[in-house]
Amino acid sequence: MYRFEDFVLDTDRHELRRAGSLVGVEPQVFSVLQYLLEHPDRVARKEDLLAAVWGTTFISDAALATRIKEARRALADDGRAQRLIRTVHRVGYRFVGTLRTDRGVETEAPTPSRSGQVRFCRSADGVSIAMATTGDGPPFVKAANWLTHLEYDEQSPVWRHLIRELSRDHTLVRYDERGCGLSDRELDDESFGLEAWVRDLETVVDGLNLERFPLLGISQGGAVAVAYAVAHPERVSHLVLHGAYARGRIYRGAGQEELNQALVALTSHGWGEADSAHAQVFAARLIPRGTPEQVRWLVDLQRISASRQNAVLFRRAFGQLNVEALLPRVVTPTLVLHSRRDQAPPFEEGRRLAAGIPGARLVPLDTDNHLVLEDEPAWPHMLAEIREFVGLEAGALATR
Structure with missing residues (x-):
């Protein structure tokens, strides 16, 4: 039995009631509602809904959309408000209300954040790029990296602390890279690569009329940030690189190209599946x-941000990145942060990055995690280094 607002979905009696009164719903609409309520912690992909409700019977996307519309109508919701059933573009649907169990315990489903206004700009090759700003003050730009979704990142325990703290004294500028999140996803293979990613960053900066700003590059976003800083030194006041690398996996020595191919194969077969080998390897490398x-x-x-096809293209393109020739041309003051026991990429790649940039400072972080999490000692260390580097007083650091 599921309770939310003044509704009760009784799965034993197969009834939907509102304030004690029966609400008429067709069996398939009831099954769609039940599936969404059974999985409030994740997006229900279209194919999952179709398999759960209709089995092997072929049902078109239009028919599913009609059942979602009827389910919303039964809950006094609609496609514009999306108060209880949220559409995740090109992925599926998610229940975003607050569930109450029979014990009175509330479980609030993760919902898209609305604190950052999402806008769109169009790159020179016609790709629509989603961007958002949060906070107040001078701009601080974060180059896009893999696995972001502007609507969900502010609630994610992987990203929210970074967004929150960098927005305290700055207007933090974020965007979803092409093929990911709210940006255009239907792209050809040539749309994935350094040149296109730098062009997207240029489009965002120009679209917001930014003149000069610190630039943050995380993971493969570091290579994009380096290339942008070389092309536009007058605009980048400080360059912050975290968990970044100058050379993709295929350039790192014996066995690395084969490992990259194995990771591509894992991605192809297990993307977005919680029990897959890919999910286990992915989590173990990024946040062990x-x-x-x-x-x-x-x-x-994974499911929310990118399709399996795009994930494979991303993985291949990351392995082929190489900006080592650009490193000596960086004239922007640079801070390189890298986890000591990082495996994606290893600490040696961060050391090489810092050694190649004139005057760059390397700060090792005492953690195994590639993405530094809020509940570990490395996080306040990392944040204090960034704030001091870009000119903010350490005393402004939020107390944890």
Whole structure:
């Protein structure tokens, strides 16, 4: 039995009631509602809904959309408000209300955040890029990296602390890279690569009329940030690189190209599946010390943020990145942060990155996690280094 607002979905009696009164719903609509309520912690992909409700019977996307519309109508919701049933573009649907169990315990489903206004700009090759700003003050730009979704990141235990703290004294500018999140996803293979990613960053900066700002690059976003800083030194006041690398996996020595091919194969077969080998490897490389909740969010973000096809294209393109020739041309003051026991990429790649940039400072972080989490000692260390580097007083650091 599921309770939310003044509704009760009774799965034993197969009834939907509102304030004690029966609400008439067709059996398939009831099954759709039941499936969404059974999985409030994740997006229900269209194919999952179709399999759960209709089995092997072929049902078109239009028919599913009609059942979702009827389910919303039964809940006094609609496609515009999406108060209880949220559409996740090109992925599926999610229940975003607050569930109450028979014991009175409330479980609030993760919902898209509305604190950052999402806008769109169009790159030179016609790709629509979603961007958002949060906070007040001078701009701080974060180059896009893999696995983001502007509507969900502010609630994610993997990303929310970074967004919150960098928005305290700055207007933090974020965007979903092409093929990911709310940006255009239907792209050709040539749309995945360094040149296109730098062009998207240029489009966002120009679209917001930004003149000069610190630039943050995380993971493969570091290579994009380096290339942008070389092309536009007059605009980048500080360059912050975290968990970044200058050379993709295929350039790192014997066996690495084969490992990259194995990771591509894992991605192709297990993307977005919580029990797959890919999900286990992915979480173990990015947040090996993550809690079950953090790991669940990270795996869920796979389904929300990108299709399996695009994930494979991303993985291949990351392995082929190489900006080592650009490193000596960086004239922007640079801070390189890298986890000591990072495996994606290893600490040596961060050391090489710092060694190649004139005057760059390397700060090792005492953690196993590639993405530094809020509940570990490395997080306040990392944040204090960033704030001091870009000119903010350490005393402004939020107390944990």
